[in-house]
Amino acid sequence: MERAMEQLNVQLNRLTRSLRRARTVELPEDNETAVYTLMPMVMADQHRSVSELLLNSKFDVNYAFGRVKRSLLHIAANCGSVECLVLLLKRGANPNYQDISGCTPLHLAARNGQKKCMGRLLEYNADVNICNNEGLTAIHWLAVNGRTELLHDLVQHVSNVDVEDAMGQTALHVACQNGHKTTVLCLLDSGADINRPNVSGATPLYFACSHGQRDTAQILLLRGAKYLPDKNGVTPLDLCVQGGYGETCEILIQHHARLFQTLIQMTQNDDIKENMLRQVLEHVSQQTDSNYQRILTSLAEVATTNGHKLLSLSSNYEAQMKSLLRIVRIFCHVFRLGPSSPNNGNDMGYNGNKTPRSQVFKFGKGLIVDVRDMDLPCFSYASAVVQPLELLWHSLDEWLVLISTELDRKCGDATSSSPGTDIASLLLKQREADPSVAMETPALLPPSLDPEVVMKTPEAYVDGQDVISMTANRLSAVIQAFYMCCSCQMPQGMTSPRFIEFVCKHDEVLKCFVTRNPKIIFNHFHFLLECPELMSRFMHIIKGQPFKDRCEWFYEHLLAGQPDSDMVHRPVNENDILLIHRDSIFRSSCEVVSKSTNEKLKQGIAVRFHGEEGMGQGVVREWFDVLSNEIINPDYALFTQSADGTTFQPNSNSSVNPDHLNYFRFAGQILGLALYHRQLVNIYFTRSFYKHILGIPVNYQDVSSIDPEYAKNLQWILDNDISDLGLELTFSVETDVFGAMEEVALKPGGTSIQVTQENKAEYVQLVTELRMTRAIQPQINAFLQGFHTFIPPSLIQLFDEYELELLLSGMPEIDVLDWKRNTEYTSGYDTEEPVIQWFWDVVESLTQEERVLLLQFVTGSSRVPHGGFAFIMGGSGLQKFTIAAVPYTSNLLPTSSTCINMLKLPEYPSKDVLRDRLLVALHCGSYGYTMA
Known part of the structure; x- marks a missing residue:
């Protein structure tokens, strides 16, 4: 029995040893293979397995492997494997061994916030002052990631908290850049140099401002940070504005009041993006009402100064013009944000403190209009914020008056002395008559037209047209600025009465400008495109320009603000493709266009026919071509063929189709979209319908397209005396409505008003309007609603009906x-x-x-x-x-x-x-x- 038990124990011991041998993997003898066996265990912190493998191994724990030449201690520190890290340190791993980038295990532990690993490394004499190849120490890594708790522990072991990296940046620099407030405070409390510059001269405050770190900048300024530029002269404020960091700019201005004017002057710097300046000024202006008032007043003063420089012929026109318009755009943007804006929904007669403001517009001499007599919100043009600009508008008015006087003199006396002399004498008279003007004139007038200079060199100014050539562009730019300022004080879509009065007053001079240089309309006279009342005064000049030039202007302004793109939009997904069914091209097109947004359609069009693979410009062109034929398909009853058999106009009986107005709107969209993308349509309309699109009144000659015989009768009435003919016509006509004749009055009481020789012209015009307009007014309105979705009325009016046909149909x-x-x-x-x-x-x-x-x-x-x-x-x-x-x-x-x-x-x-x-x-x- 004892012998049997002894044999059993031997067998169990053998089995145990056998199992152990089966369970345990011995490390390979070469370090390269061994390290890749150990690495996954170290990463998982399997310290017992690592310990067993290292127990009887000759493995070098400081063996560096891989492309970056790191040791297992690096791996443990990087992964936070504390137990393995301690095991390796006990076996002699070097805590200060540097990999190929110069990083020690302490660097990696600090970078990843491995607090326990950092503590153990420090116990084994890890050197906190070692720099990697870029000059970064462990505290740099902690500062980059804002690990303040670990930084508190580490700075006790640091001999120099301001140690610099290869770019001269300290831990404070990088903490400020990344906005780690508590880290910044910790470093400052540890003695970090608050004004230490890096190699390019950038201080911690500079770094904070470069990334819009408002709170960090606030801490630095409160601790006494100096406002210093870098070696290239770039200041913290420059950085804030370039990035649009309004909150940080506000902090800088609070601590350095002089920077407010610097900020205002930046509006003249073309190198700074305008939208960034707007963001900054918008934020600062919204903090207090006093800020709002101060910014607007300062912008107005700078704009006035720039405007006066622009009016000097010795200045650079292009630079001064861009500067003035830029400042005024920013001024208007800020103005619209404040309590005085007519568009903000507030009571515009009061500022933030409910202080009453003036409620009058100042027009020309002796003309004052109280806005309370107008159906407008109450606000003041002559408020303090815009008052500085009045000097510029006064100077503009003087210029235009002088040129007008010279043009009148030239027309009245072609043999008189040179215009320069007359302008000079007028200016001298103004000085004598008004001492205040005498004080202003030298500052407001260009040196080359100063009275004394002009009188000494009259030969330089041969005629009035020369004066216009020299001044038209400059004055036009100031007029544009004037319009912008007036517009920003009006409700959206309304033209300022003051500006309308201004244009009417200087009508002849402005027409002279446009006649000499029509591009002024599109460069500066934007008000003509936005105000039909004013546009009508200049239309004959515009229509006199070559058709090609007007086409270029048309598309230049039509596509303004749209991103550059190919003619065909290449969609990113199937939802952007207009999938059309050929067998129902009209209805399917109407459906897909209605589902797409106008902005997407403006950016480009991608069309695919159902069941076909083709896509591209040719498919788009065919879609417009075939769809335009469907629009005039009699089955839809939208358009009827004219008498000549080749042109079409809206069908007065289209209501037989219940959806006729929706379809007319769709037809307008398609023609507007085709014109927008310079695609041609396979359809020709009557001249009268093109006139309706353009907003041009029709005349009796247009009737010939639908009823030539009736048009001849109207012509006969106009050409002959009808007094004794006994026609017995009244101001009414009979009209066929779905087979039933109805009498329609041409004007109130028309059925009882006889047509006479004296009123026959009115009769003919009213008949024309009934036949060509009133009978199809709902259809016209629906069509134009769709057409104007893509083509603004102000732009299409640049053309006549013949030119519109060329644009649409080729x-x-x-x-x-x-x-x-x-x-x-x-x-x-x-x-x-x-x-x-x-x-x-x-x-x-x-x-x-x-x-x-x-x-x-x-x-x-x-x-x-x-x-x-x-x-x-x-x-x-x-x-x-x-x-x-x-x-x-x-x-x-x-x-x-x-x-x-x-x-x-x-x-x-x-x-x-x-x-x-x-x-x-x-x-x-x-x-x-x-x-x-």
């Missing part, structure tokens, strides 16, 4: 010679190739309709843009019609790539084969897209 005829001149060849074709010569022979023999089909087949559109084939658009801009060679095989048809306007023409063996294949392609393949 040239009605196809000029083959122009087409041929503006065609390019590729893939082996040139003008001398027989196939190319046969092709043009065939094109010349085609009917106009077949040429349209060919153009539509290749480009996706059946219209030629204004200017001819040289201006055909492709997927990324202008893209000429192109013909590319394709190897011929039997019965092969021509194909096309509409996105690049390319016809892929096989090398046919004869002209007859080419003509046959081309006609088959045109009549059978002009619709539908697949991926090429």
Whole structure:
């Protein structure tokens, strides 16, 4: 029995040893392999396993491995494996060993906030003053991440809290940059130098301001931080403004009052983004009413100074003009934010302290209008905040009066002395008559037109037009500034009565400016585009400019503020694609357009037909082309054909379709969208309808488009004396409404008012308006509502009805010679190739309709843009019609790539084969897209 027990114990011991051997992995002898066995255990802090493996091993615990040459102690410190870290330290791991970047285990523990690891490393004499390759110490890492609790423990072991990294930055610099308030306080309490500059001269305050760290900047300023620029002269305030950090700017100004004027002067610096300045001034102005008043008054003073410089011919026009308008834009932005703004919903007759403000507008001499007599909110133009600008407006008014006087003198006496002398004498008279003007004149007048200078050199000013050439742009810029200031004090959409009176007063001079340089309208006279009443005064001058110039102005202002993009929007997801069904193109288009936002449609259009793969510019062009044909489809009863059979106008009986007004609105959207993106539509309207779009009154001659015989009768009435003809006409007409005749009065009581020789012109006009306007007014209004979604009325009025047709529908005829001149060849074709010569022979023999089909087949559109084939658009801009060679095989048809306007023409063996294949392609393949 004892022997049996002894044998059993031996077997158990063997089994135990065997199990141990099976459970334990011995470390490989080479360090490279061993370290990768230990590393995952160290990362997981499996200290018992690590201890067993190291027990009888010859492994070097300081072995550096990997690309960065770190030891296992680095790994433990980085991962917070405290037990393994202590084990390694006990086995002789070096706490100050540096990896390839110069980092010790203490650096890594500090960076990751491993407090226990930091403590153990310090117990084993880790050196807190060691710098890595960038000069960073452990306290830098703590400061970067705002680990204040650990910093308190570490600074006790630091010999120099202001140790610098390679850029001369201390821990205080980086703590300030990252806005760690408690860390900043800890470092300051530990003796950190608050004004220590780095290698570029940047102090901790500079770093705080560079990232808009308001609270950190506040701490530094309260502790006595100096306001110092860097070596390039960039100040903390510069940094705050560049970043739009209004709160930090406010702190700086609170501690250094002189910086307020510096901030105001920055509005003249073109290197600083205007939107950043707005953010800063907006914040500062909103803190107190006194801040608001002070900022506006200061901005007004700076604007006035810049305006006077602009009026000096010796100044740089471009620089001064940009500076003035920039300051005024900022002024208006801040003004609209305050209690005096007419748009903020407050009582604008009072400021924040409920102090009554003046309620009058000052117009010209002797003219004062009390706004209480107007249906407007109460506010004052002549309040203290804008009073400094009155000097500039006074100077502007003087200039325009002087030029007007000179123009009148020139018209009245062509042989009189030079205008410069007369202007000089007028100025001298003003000085004598008004001593206050005498004090102002030297400061307000340009040196080159100072009276004494002009009188000494009258030959320099030969006629009044020279004075206009020298001053028009400068004065126009000041007028723009005046308009902006007036507008910011009016409710949205209203033009200031004061400014209207100003334009009326100086009407002739302003017209003279525009006549000499029409671009002034679009550079400075924005008020004309925003105020139809004023625009009407200048319209004849604008309409006199070349159509091409007006098109450029139109699109320049239409697309202002839109991001640059390709003509076709490339969507980021399927939801941005307009998916259209060909079998219901009108209804499906109406549905998808209504679901899309106007802003997305302005940015670009992507169209795909259901069941087809093709996308791109050609598909977009075809969509507009086909959809415009559907708009005039009789099935929708929206438009009726005119007497000439080629043009259309709204159907007065369109209400037979219950959704007719919604459809008219959609039709307006499509035409507006086409014009916005410079796409052509395959539809021509009557001249009267183009007039309705433009807001031009119709006349009796427009009636001929729908009823030529009736128009002749109206003409006859106007041309002949009807006194004794016994026509017995009254101011009423009979109109067919769904087959029933109804009598409609042309004006109140019209059925009993006889038409006479004296009032026949009125009768003709009223009849015209009834037939051409009143009968379809709801349809016109709905159409314009959609059209104006994309095309502002103020811009489209730059054109007449004939030009609008060109813009919308292109040239009605196809000029083959122009087409041929503006065609390019590729893939082996040139003008001398027989196939190319046969092709043009065939094109010349085609009917106009077949040429349209060919153009539509290749480009996706059946219209030629204004200017001819040289201006055909492709997927990324202008893209000429192109013909590319394709190897011929039997019965092969021509194909096309509409996105690049390319016809892929096989090398046919004869002209007859080419003509046959081309006609088959045109009549059978002009619709539908697949991926090429």
